[in-house]
Amino acid sequence: MRDNARRLLTILTVILALWLVLGFWPLSIGNQVIFSLCILLAGGAALWRQRRRAVSRQRSEIVLPPEDFQGAVVLVCGDTDGLFPGRSAHGETRHGWYLRGDSAEQLPGLAQYLAAARPALVSQVSVLLAVVPEHHPSGEHLAQSLRDWRRSIVQCRTWLNGLPPVWSVFWVTPPGGQAGESRWFTITPERPGLQAQQKGQAPQSVAGWQREGSPASRLHQTLWLESILTLAENALFRPFRARQAELPPLNLCAAGICLTPVAAVANNLWQQQIAAITTLSPGNDAAPGPHPLPDLLLSSLPHRHGVSRRMRDAGLAAGVGFLFLALAMLASFINNQRLVRSVGDHLAVYHRLSGTPPTPKLQAQQRLRADSRLLDDWLRRGGAAALSAGAVSGGAADPLR
Incomplete structure (x- = not known):
């Protein structure tokens, strides 16, 4: 039973780590693949080592008292x-x-x-x-x-x-x-x-x-x-x-x-x-x-x-969950800061354009409207406020309203 709990904790850690890499951290596709493979290999090695320990305990002649x-x-x-x-x-x-x-x-x-x-x-x-x-x-x-x-x-x-x-x-x-x-x-x-x-x-x-x-x-x-x-x-x-x-x-x-x-x-x-x-x-x-x-x-x-082992495993699970939340909030904060800088760059480009020829300014307006729709969607779903310490308000950043 205690070996199963430790295996479940290892699997949970692997799942949360993959979630961080694939869903939160701003990585390229290549880096996501590399990090995911490393996490899977580390998780597999940990599970294999736990299996070997369980087998060695079963073969041991030492009879231990119950928990x-x-x-x-x-x-x-x-x-x-x-x-x-x-x-x-x-x-x-x-x-x-x-x-x-x-x-x-x-x-x-x-x-x-x-x-x-x-x-x-x-x-x-x-x-x-x-x-x-x-x-x-x-x-x-x-x-x-x-x-x-x-x-x-x-x-x-x-x-x-x-x-x-x-x-x-x-x-x-x-x-x-x-x-x-x-x-x-x-x-x-x-x-x-x-x-x-x-x-x-x-x-x-x-x-x-x-x-x-x-x-x-x-x-x-x-x-x-x-x-x-x-x-x-x-x-x-x-x-x-x-x-x-x-x-x-x-x-x-x-x-x-x-x-x-x-x-x-x-x-x-x-x-x-x-x-x-x-x-x-x-x-x-x-x-x-x-x-x-x-x-x-x-x-x-x-x-x-x-x-007890149960209390220790519960503490480890809580620690893994806390670490996941902290890293997820940090990743969301970084993503939000990058979005704010991107919108700021688009606004700066829009204000510098004179409108002649009109095509560059129209392209800048389309980009700003896309940014506006993204920020509005975040505000409706509460994504930024829920996941980040750097919540963004899209209204003040949109010059087209």
Whole structure:
């Protein structure tokens, strides 16, 4: 439907342009033919390009949300392998639509494709930087990965009306590889400090959460959290807050930590980090399913209303119509000025003739009568007043009345 609207707009533009060339602008027959051919060729090229774009969108494996989608649209980058089962390109929940960025080079292209296909959803787009420390063999490997993703995120601002909201989540195996319910900890603008949160429950401060349940289990998880926060501060928060060459500071609007079983590489960064703090070790068993998606953080993201494709197409149509009227009035004004100069020249010739011999003066009278009939016809039909800012009154220019 949206492709048909864009094609109709292109056809309308071609018709109006031909109308201007053939009906308004004072061009010779040869120039009219040349301009008409150029307009037809340009219109045909535009229609062909729109057709190719429509076919490429149909062949694309990316499943985009509908135009009227009300939830958050999240571009997921970073360590995405555990978030999308079967390396699928998207994930859908009740509150959000997650689109996977396979690589730092592919993410700007995904943002451009989304902005072109769903312009009304651009204001709902945010970027999730997923970090799984157990997927990285060293701190330098993680730092280089984050630098690449940061540069890619900044490039997305070209198509997303500025830098989109950026947030991050760390997925880490809990102490001892416990495979119970995933535990979430969040940092959001609405609440101070780190908050513990379970599915279906209100957030509570970590201090209040520590007073509940088994003290030993809470102590282990507290040590885990402190180590994760230290790693996040050194690898992500602090570097992103500082300007890096041409890259501006990138402040995160929200952050989260999810304790859930994670498939890990041998001797990974997280094992090295935690070994210096406690004798507990993360479990090495792979997670039975995909990592839980961070829906509970979506309500903390900024949302604005965008401009729908229908509204944008209507604005383009109005702009084309306004441009046509402006050019038509300008052409009519030029034609009227040429007519006024022509009548003035005929009057000057008539007054200069003495009448001997009579033939030249009779020819001049015939020309003036033809001018008079033309001006009278314009006055009856209202053509000059309707089409031109330089309306002409024929009565004052006719000496034969």
